[in-house]
Amino acid sequence: MTFTSRSALPGFHLALGYTLVYLSLIVLIPLAGVFFKATELGLAEIWAILRSERVLSALTLSFGTALIAAALNAVFGTLVAWVFVRYDFPGKRLFDAMIDLPFALPTAVAGIALTALYAGNGWVGQWLEPLGIKIAFTQVGIIIALLFIGLPFVVRTVEPVLRDMEKELEEAAALLGASRWQTIRLVLLPSLLPSLLTGFALAFARGVGEYGSVIFIAGNLPYVSEIAPLLIVIRLEEFDYTGATVVAAAMLVIAFVMLFVINGLQAWSNRHKVRNQSLALPVQGAKQ
Amino acid sequence: MSTTLSVKANHSAVTESAGMRQLLIAGALLFLLLFLLLPLISVFFEALRNGIGTYAEALTEPDALAAVKLTLIAAGISVPLNLVFGVAAAWAVAKFEFRGKTLLITLIDLPFSVSPVVAGLIYILMFGASGWAAGLIADTNIQIIFALPGIVLATIFVTFPFVARELIPLMQEQGTDDEQAALSLGANGWQTFWHVTLPNVRWGLLYGVLLCNARAMGEFGAVSVVSGHIRGETNTMPLHVEILYNEYNFAAAFAMASVLASLALLTLGLKSLLETRHGEALSQSHKH
Amino acid sequence: MDITLNTIDKQFGQFKALDNIDLHIESGELIALLGPSGSGKTTLLRIIAGLEFADGGGVYFGGEDVVAIPLRKRQIGFVFQHYALFKHMTVRDNVSFGLRVRKGEIRPDKAAIRRRADELLDLVQLSELGDRYPHQLSGGQRQRVALARALAIEPKVLLLDEPFGALDAKVRKELRQWLRELHQKTGVTTLFVTHDQEEALELADRVVIMSGGKIAQVGSVDEVYERPASPLVFDFLGSTNRIPAKLQDDHLIVGGQQIVRYNGNQTGNVTIYVRPGDLRVAGTRDIGLDATVLNVQRTGPIVRATVEIPSTGQRLSVEMPHLHHDVKQLIPKQTLRLRLMQFSVFAAEPDLISESIIAPHLIGRERLRQA
Numbered sequence: 001m002t003f004t005s006r007s008a009l010p011g012f013h014l015a016l017g018y019t020l021v022y023l024s025l026i027v028l029i030p031l032a033g034v035f036f037k038a039t040e041l042g043l044a045e046i047w048a049i050l051r052s053e054r055v056l057s058a059l060t061l062s063f064g065t066a067l068i069a070a071a072l073n074a075v076f077g078t079l080v081a082w083v084f085v086r087y088d089f090p091g092k093r094l095f096d097a098m099i100d101l102p103f104a105l106p107t108a109v110a111g112i113a114l115t116a117l118y119a120g121n122g123w124v125g126q127w128l129e130p131l132g133i134k135i136a137f138t139q140v141g142i143i144i145a146l147l148f149i150g151l152p153f154v155v156r157t158v159e160p161v162l163r164d165m166e167k168e169l170e171e172a173a174a175l176l177g178a179s180r181w182q183t184i185r186l187v188l189l190p191s192l193l194p195s196l197l198t199g200f201a202l203a204f205a206r207g208v209g210e211y212g213s214v215i216f217i218a219g220n221l222p223y224v225s226e227i228a229p230l231l232i233v234i235r236l237e238e239f240d241y242t243g244a245t246v247v248a249a250a251m252l253v254i255a256f257v258m259l260f261v262i263n264g265l266q267a268w269s270n271r272h273k274v275r276n277q278s279l280a281l282p283v284q285g286a287k288q
Numbered sequence: 289m290s291t292t293l294s295v296k297a298n299h300s301a302v303t304e305s306a307g308m309r310q311l312l313i314a315g316a317l318l319f320l321l322l323f324l325l326l327p328l329i330s331v332f333f334e335a336l337r338n339g340i341g342t343y344a345e346a347l348t349e350p351d352a353l354a355a356v357k358l359t360l361i362a363a364g365i366s367v368p369l370n371l372v373f374g375v376a377a378a379w380a381v382a383k384f385e386f387r388g389k390t391l392l393i394t395l396i397d398l399p400f401s402v403s404p405v406v407a408g409l410i411y412i413l414m415f416g417a418s419g420w421a422a423g424l425i426a427d428t429n430i431q432i433i434f435a436l437p438g439i440v441l442a443t444i445f446v447t448f449p450f451v452a453r454e455l456i457p458l459m460q461e462q463g464t465d466d467e468q469a470a471l472s473l474g475a476n477g478w479q480t481f482w483h484v485t486l487p488n489v490r491w492g493l494l495y496g497v498l499l500c501n502a503r504a505m506g507e508f509g510a511v512s513v514v515s516g517h518i519r520g521e522t523n524t525m526p527l528h529v530e531i532l533y534n535e536y537n538f539a540a541a542f543a544m545a546s547v548l549a550s551l552a553l554l555t556l557g558l559k560s561l562l563e564t565r566h567g568e569a570l571s572q573s574h575k576h
Numbered sequence: 577m578d579i580t581l582n583t584i585d586k587q588f589g590q591f592k593a594l595d596n597i598d599l600h601i602e603s604g605e606l607i608a609l610l611g612p613s614g615s616g617k618t619t620l621l622r623i624i625a626g627l628e629f630a631d632g633g634g635v636y637f638g639g640e641d642v643v644a645i646p647l648r649k650r651q652i653g654f655v656f657q658h659y660a661l662f663k664h665m666t667v668r669d670n671v672s673f674g675l676r677v678r679k680g681e682i683r684p685d686k687a688a689i690r691r692r693a694d695e696l697l698d699l700v701q702l703s704e705l706g707d708r709y710p711h712q713l714s715g716g717q718r719q720r721v722a723l724a725r726a727l728a729i730e731p732k733v734l735l736l737d738e739p740f741g742a743l744d745a746k747v748r749k750e751l752r753q754w755l756r757e758l759h760q761k762t763g764v765t766t767l768f769v770t771h772d773q774e775e776a777l778e779l780a781d782r783v784v785i786m787s788g789g790k791i792a793q794v795g796s797v798d799e800v801y802e803r804p805a806s807p808l809v810f811d812f813l814g815s816t817n818r819i820p821a822k823l824q825d826d827h828l829i830v831g832g833q834q835i836v837r838y839n840g841n842q843t844g845n846v847t848i849y850v851r852p853g854d855l856r857v858a859g860t861r862d863i864g865l866d867a868t869v870l871n872v873q874r875t876g877p878i879v880r881a882t883v884e885i886p887s888t889g890q891r892l893s894v895e896m897p898h899l900h901h902d903v904k905q906l907i908p909k910q911t912l913r914l915r916l917m918q919f920s921v922f923a924a925e926p927d928l929i930s931e932s933i934i935a936p937h938l939i940g941r942e943r944l945r946q947a
Contacts, residue, residue: 007383007384007385007464008464008468008471009383009384009464009467009468009471009477009480010471010476010477010480011379011477011481012380012383012384012386014376015376015377015379015380016380016384016386018372018373018376019373019376019377019380019381019392019396020392022373022376023373023377023392023395023396026441026444026445026448027395027398027399027445027448028395030410030411030413030414030445031398031402031410033410033413033414033420033421034406034409034410034413036420037413037420076316076319079312079315079316079319080316080319080320082312082316083312083313083315083316083317084316086303087309087312087313089313089317093560095317095320097556097557097559097560098320098324098325098328098556099320099324100556100559101324101328101552101556102324103499103502103503104499104502104506104551104552104553104555104556104559105328105506105548105549105552106505106506106507106508106525106526106529106545106548106552107404107506107508107509107526108506108508108526108527108529108530108545108548109331109506109526109529109545109548109549109552110327112331112529112533112541112542112545113327113328113330113331113334113545113549114327116330116334116538116542117326117327117330122330123326123330124322124326144323147323148323148324148327151323151324166658166660167302168656168658168660169660169662170302171301171302171627171647171654171656171660172654172656172660172662172725173302173662173673173677174301174302174647174648175625175626175627175647175648175650175652175653175654175726176648176673176674176677176725176726176728176729177648177649177651177674177677177678177729178648178673178674178677179648179677179679180302180304182677183302186662186673186677187662190662190664191663191664205401206400208403209401209402209403209404209405209406210403210404211403211404211405211508211509211512212404212508212509212512212526216533228403229403229404229405229406229509230405232403232405232406232409232513233405233512233513236409236412236513241412241413241416241418244409245409245413248403248405248406248409248410251403251406252402252406255401255402255403256401258401259394259397259398259401262401263394301626301627301628301629301647302627302647
């Protein structure tokens, strides 16, 4: 055994063996199948499929809307996290628990509910329609659905960092003469940045692949409001497995890149955390 | 001591003006109202729009009951499987040092980054009519795609990381001291696991199972691809919602959706309860 | 800038953090706020800084009421216990922060800001480390960055919360010395909070001893050490032997033995407070307290012994320098007579007229001059 250090605890081989077998059977081998399937085609063919206008516009739409929604979530999610961590108001606990609703609510339910709400005759839509704002069955609808899906990712990554942030940093800034806005801009936001970017990336990654909540509200017009996952489904229904596979492979590659980026971001923000601890730990020791 | 007290006191020297505070709270709550609360409320409102009779009817018709049954079976198989996996993976990753550990953790998280539609597609490519692994089951009568096994596979894939990613950080925080103490007192490996490790992580385990189950019952995209949408046979609850919705049977669609939404609320409630009651027994990220 | 605190009160929920605090600090003084945790010393410091608001009372800088002056205009240098350095900024950016956030005319130009930051880094002997980040520094270096940052705004008052609490013993000693010198150089009115009596006594001009939200005693180092106003102060300034005794006929009597002459003009039960280091071996014909040596420990330059008073069974600790000629008499099981070189006597009972709570009060302090 060279790749593990010795341990007194038993069960390592059994546990790791089972983990690797299960992981391979359920995740790795099936995923590899996508690339096997794609390699049946030549590069030129793959390129031709990816370059077709319908595929291109579907991919662009999925990425574009996910990007916009993640950016909006970064702003509003930070606002929500800030309000929850810093202020007290009635119903706070209830709202706090509700933040995770998008994690728990089936996407199809979210999809039809948002559609009912933002359609021209819906509770919200009826006020916007006279103003000429159409949400349901447009690209805006997709962004609304992705806002819903992505919100908890930002809130739940920013919230703990904000909670752990030493109040002293703000006090120090104020004592040194900084205005509140300067404190937020120069001290708070830079400290939040790693977690904010992580939340953004998580929301974005989820948004690109999202299907259930989007298809009801999107309108699904080819070239206009047809997202990439829907295009995969349509290709499958047409028994065009090759076409579906190529789009899926493209999405997978991008998902892997995102995973890589997210891991990097998390390592970055963790390093930040370790630094904070190493500043604080000896103090706690000395205090006792 | 006095420092911690002062942080709790809401009268702080470094905060926004009262007006600004209220504005930010109002902004955050309006956002949550529009994108979280109203969709949830509208599910129940639309479900009961045509009266309780229609509602009850929609839920008791045979196809609806079949969907409920299928959902329970699929979750009933996939959740325990992922539970066992999660425990094994957490034991290997948290209690031992070995090379490639970071990669393993990343791979366990991989299904979260894959679009649900792609998750369904990979099994179609494997076990579909001309799938590359179809030969494995050709001689048997087992049908995987457009049948229960496919639905279970897709569900396992999308809920794959839930238990593991809750247990790994928790068990890492707890270290191996307890286990080593048990072993030094003469317990064997299984006894140590049953009497020491498992009780230590039981609330975290429950937390992971709760989230895993919510997603398993609510999964739409992945299951939709492999199910084939055969009414009364391969329709899970979320798929049933979609079919009814596409048939413009909105009341029935929302009735079924309201059951799923109630399940989500129950999950959130239990989750909050766990966080408040047993926060210290959950991994760091869920402590409140 | 002199500071006056006038009847400061502060309550956290049920907890009375500060109770009617009056204090005057002269311009240029170096003051230690000393007390156990929970005594209210940090809260008092934060109220002076404006980080906390008193429920009642006034804070005056140079006669001017500052309660209404917002934090960022008070011009207070504050060094936090955990330094609160901005982790994403270099050392130089940390130090120059207070200048960079100035607005309009009072904001120096870039070159001047940099020059000033470098001067301050020079002052705290960190000129080489301007481009480092806080996490790349040692604890003592971070502490000095925090000080330089606080000094950059040319504060009228410098406040330090447990400035050496996070440092190891050796660094702590060096920094104390250095802070003392820095104070002499700058002359800024300085208050620091500490729970370490040695630190307070070594560094401060005057010590404010706090307990339970009240000021137990204010005075110069000699005053509080030589004439502690209460058992609490005595306790807090070092380890203590408490010996119940009777005061009668101009003598203190322990277990029937007259142990020391004491002219108290009173008769009754008292408690003698004597430090382990103020006990020495007396000649057999001298008056003193008989005790049996139980055990002796040598810890570096100090020899510690535990002795027992046979008549009462009470145990006392005795400390002396390892080269002291009495040390050779500290032999286990040996009975010897102890001399009280310096001690305080507190009445264990309240005076009968007063109906207030039983609070021991100092009725006298005695010191033997012969060594």
